[in-house]
Amino acid sequence: MSHLRSSGRWVRGLVALTATAASTLAVVGTAGAAEHPKAATTAGLPKPGDACGVADLGTRHPYIKSTEVSPTITHFKGWYVTQGSTGTQTISTSTQTTISVSVGLNGTVQGSFGVEALGTVGASLGLNVQLTYSSTSSVSNSVTWNFAQPGYYGLYKGTKKVTGTYSSLNCNRVQQGDGSWALKWIEGADTGSYTTYTDLEEGAVRCEDKVPANSIMRKAQDLLDCGSAIATAKHPAGPVTSAKAALAAREAGKATTAGKSVATGSLAPASQTALNCQPAVYRIDVPGKPLNWSAPLLANDGIRLRESNFFSAHLDNWRLCNVTESNGVIEASLWNWGNGGCATVPANIANQEQAYLTTATCVEDDLQRFYIYRDVPGSSKIGVQNKYTGSMMGHDRYADGELIRQYSSGRQDGTGTYTLTGV
Structure with missing residues (x-):
């Protein structure tokens, strides 16, 4: 099997944990602490129903509702190595997918809430995720690899893309069963989505290599389109574009950034809206x-x-x-x-x-x-x-x-x- 290595050029996350996660949908929290044990174990963060104080009325904390981890190839190139072209080569790959870190409506990470939210995600999954704004578009597209034997290779860079939704925890008064009142952390009305990713890794993989399912390497192997005429044919040394890789590149070019954006113009309207105001001042x-x-x-x-x-x-x-x-x-x-x-x-x-x-x-x-x-x-x-x-x-x-x-x-x-x- 071919090997992989970390590119070593990415900002380390808040939680330096080394466990890996499969490409599954994991609901971290919904309504109560008993239903989201991973979120509940995040040290120092409040949970719904915890007591709060008057000073907390003006604060909020993130509450992660769901997470999805997806192995994703960001750069790829099919490459054929002949008997006379083995050894170390530096290959320029093509961009397959661009991932940018964001929390909420602004398409980036602004302020402590976003950093805290991503840190909570990383802790709940046991992954080292990016906590501040970064994008895979800024990484070099070249991969240097020592080809020990001839064959058809997929050169790649990839990561675990982490997405999901969040709300906030806010301090508010809550009436208890005996009719008394107390201040507690409650799930606020605001919600949003987030995107982050783990450190990029790069490597080379062949069709005959046995690789783990749901891994980054397996995603790269899928792009080789193993079994197709392109994959099985003999080629001159150099680049080979498989049907899957070409399709993925085209789809990546069509991709647009989804989510809510903030207008950049003036808010001033043409007319005023009538308000139903309470009499108290x-x-x-x-x-x-x-x-x-x-x-x-x-x-x-x-x-x-x-x-x-x-x-x-x-x-x-x-x-x-x-x-x-x-x-x-x-x-x-x-x-x-x-x-x-x-x-x-x-x-x-x-x-x-x-x-x-x-x-x-x-x-x-x-x-x-x-x-x-x-x-x-x-x-x-x-x-x-x-x-x-x-x-x-x-x-x-x-x-x-x-x-x-x-x-x-x-x-x-x-x-x-x-x-x-x-x-």
């Missing part, structure tokens, strides 16, 4: 502090921490509009009394970690919808999450004029917990 305060969310006077500015006073002009006053509630979590638009706009993450920067929050003309758009996670009854403390991006709202430091921004995992120091104070 609120300030969104930093707990125990005088600063609170204040909408911008200028269109290009963001929502900032300001102190309420005579000159606030209601820019610090907010109403909850088009309110719905599911499993104890409020979803609402945040309408500002002072400028008549709705809180939103600007569309052109929505895929960025620490994008600032601002206001815009109110429309039916998920960028203007927010989930509100609440403390137990009697407390007005909340955490705020954007529906479209999944990120939690927070601020980098407590200071007058500080922008309210989105953080993919929230602010772990508690600065993403606010108070919804009636005025």
Whole structure:
């Protein structure tokens, strides 16, 4: 059998585990801890139903719902070696498939949530996966191999492609069986998909080699189209294109990136949407502090921490509009009394970690919808999450004029917990 080796040029994952996985669909988590033992063994991460605290209202953690591991050939070349052409050769392969690491809607990995999600995937599978953005398109397409004997070879580079879905765990109040309330980690409403892959390996394989089923090498051997006239015929030394390899290359060229993308233009619509707002008016305060969310006077500015006073002009006053509630979590638009706009993450920067929050003309758009996670009854403390991006709202430091921004995992120091104070 021919051998394989790791290319050694790839970023190592968070979990340096060496177990391998077959090409199977593995459901890691669905609803309860008893149904997803692999996810439950990931050290330090909360599970649904675990207790949380007030500071956690503004944070979130990934919850992996499913994983699929697929051996995938990224580069391939059929190569015929004659009696006089054995020895070491460097072969340029053709790209079969391009795999790029991504988590969620932005086609890459932004912020700590994505890194944590991929680390959780790697831990649950026992695989060393990529945790930051990378793409197989950046690897060299050449393979250097020592051909010891003549024959028809498949030169390849390949990896285990890992895909699946996730949701988030958020802290929220939950009513218990005795009627009392407690803060617990619950599965949030936001969901998404992810893609990553293990370190690339390269090698050479022949039709007569015995290789493991569902392996990367077996995928390369399949591309040789063993048994076909091309595979069994004698050829001059050099490249041979099998029917399967040619078809795979054509299909790879047709492939397009699937998934949700973020618009890059302006969010501003032609007309405003009518809102059904609750009569109550609120300030969104930093707990125990005088600063609170204040909408911008200028269109290009963001929502900032300001102190309420005579000159606030209601820019610090907010109403909850088009309110719905599911499993104890409020979803609402945040309408500002002072400028008549709705809180939103600007569309052109929505895929960025620490994008600032601002206001815009109110429309039916998920960028203007927010989930509100609440403390137990009697407390007005909340955490705020954007529906479209999944990120939690927070601020980098407590200071007058500080922008309210989105953080993919929230602010772990508690600065993403606010108070919804009636005025």
